[in-house]
Amino acid sequence: MAPHDDLPIVSPRKSRAVDVAREAGVSTATVSRSFNEPDKVLPKVRERVMEAARKVGWLPHAAGSALARQRTLLVGTIIPTLRSGIFANFVAGLQERLGEEGITLLVSVSGNDPSKALAEARVMLSRGAEALSLVGQAYPEELFDLLSARSVPHVITHEFCGDGKHPSVGLDNREAFVTVTQHLLALGHRKFGLIMPDPKNNNRVAERIGGVLETLSDHGIAINAEHQITGEWSPQMGYDAAVGILNRMPPTAIICGNDQIAIGVLAAARARGFHVPGDLSVTGFDDDPVSEHIFPSLTSARTDNTLMGSLAAECLLDQLAGRQAKSQKLTLLFAERQSTSRPAKTDLNLDPQ
């Protein structure tokens, strides 16, 4: 007999329920019950099982469990990006609430590409996701076909859909930017610039832009084409866009799609010698935690994204439990700060240079 040939040399086969059962002198049924329905097992026996499980280092294997139970306790979310506080907070809220119910969240990123989103949805369903949370509803019809064919509960977020076609949790994007626009109109502004993220494949941004333009149009105001810029957003993009806008016939107010863009705009204004808010009012969106502390502090508006996440979780949990899904329209929190004021020269738009 070779020395040590009764010792496992490498990677001893992972233990299974049957190993625990043997160790504890019970059946696998009792092992399973000890973990899943503790009350149905004699305390003394349960103790023995737990001890045995610890000893052999056993953890129940979710794949086997999922198969037998026909339940994965998995929920998926598809978001455009994680690189934005909006979605990071949303996912955090979603995960926190689902975690309380023992559900694991699958996160995937689509980059606003509808076909990527469809592919990710397939992966999630294949992994057994029992429900899906989707940002907006701009997806191939096939995605929703997939969901309804399997009757997979889902919720649309970051957008409140009044039509009730899908359960949704979010704000009214149009209304939000109507509010921002009206704030500036009320201050007396009549000449506007608009810098927004790319509305392509992003209905939420399209709605926001629509809200601004329509509100202005109601007041007989149109935005000069050169004063209306969209693109991949960043502070730098905001800076560049603003430099262009301020170059000739500058407006007295620039509405920005988010705070990052707006901070770039503030920098551009400074560089070009425009005083904010004296010469130029600027609004952001999303109310980044820093926006209150920069100079000038930034007028912005936001919705509670963590709350949106937990409400979306609640909505999915309701559906999974066979309850009615509740759609929720989130309120807008508007913060007026230093970056907006009455325009210095109400009707004239003189180049301050």
Place this chain on the structure above:
Amino acid sequence: MAPHDDLPIVSPRKSRAVDVAREAGVSTATVSRSFNEPDKVLPKVRERVMEAARKVGWLPHAAGSALARQRTLLVGTIIPTLRSGIFANFVAGLQERLGEEGITLLVSVSGNDPSKALAEARVMLSRGAEALSLVGQAYPEELFDLLSARSVPHVITHEFCGDGKHPSVGLDNREAFVTVTQHLLALGHRKFGLIMPDPKNNNRVAERIGGVLETLSDHGIAINAEHQITGEWSPQMGYDAAVGILNRMPPTAIICGNDQIAIGVLAAARARGFHVPGDLSVTGFDDDPVSEHIFPSLTSARTDNTLMGSLAAECLLDQLAGRQAKSQKLTLLFAERQSTSRPAKTDLNLDPQ
């Protein structure tokens, strides 16, 4: 015979490989091969299988597959929070790289609580995660026992561990803050404030603080206890801390644990009539995208967190493939901006009020 009783009323049983097989007139083995080893199936047959799969709306079920294949294609990451660009970018980089290999990432959040982290690790192993990515190494020994007992590949991130106890991908946190401190020393500062996140359960922050204090100590400088503040960070926390620090015997430079804190400090300086950098130099960390565009722009330093994510993924993939894990020390990108300069009055610290 009741009407329609041949029509499925609700939730027709989800289709399985056998349904596809029947529809295509082949065996389940061929269905499986068509999806997993297409080359081993006659193109014509494969076509038929794919068409049948589409027709019955079949997606392979990962749980069954995992059981049979003994492979879940799941990897887990445990991070302190998603509410920080650092970790959001890291996770994005990790996910992007793993996704290329068909691996799904499980994300969970521990809030810097070691026991929560241990619990999350258990969940992930139970779900069949084949490898784990962990932030730092401040975890109960039990966690690492768990991993080594099952020989689960893992990587430590956001910290470079020279000891080689675990594969790691990250920056040298001590060195990073030595760099920042030396920048200020070189400018002529001799009196410092320090505002950092809570170092409790966070060895990375502890290292950073150590780097600052040690470097100063090497120059015979100590930080007044009242000028040294830690806590749950936010711009507001930075503001409050700075107000306290500037109140009496203010330093000429304040080193901040991150840009969010630093932006609060800039606001406090402004409120108290301190000119930055004339009266006070301020440094941040992480180099938030807005830090370059605010006023005054913020001297900061960072590492590429997306890169760290993809390198961590690479490290895990190497181990999963039986290759040697490569630890990587990331470089620090230092950006000197407007918020730091020589102190106005080199040796005197006069209250500017």
Place this chain on the structure above:
DNA sequence: TTGTAGGCGTTATCAG
């Protein structure tokens, strides 16, 4: 209260 045994959906092996 506990044990027995069949089945969850897929894949790997081996024979044809």
Place this chain on the structure above:
DNA sequence: CTGATAACGCCTACAA
């Protein structure tokens, strides 16, 4: 190249 069949690990009737 394709098919039959035995796992994979667990749970849950049902029986004892």
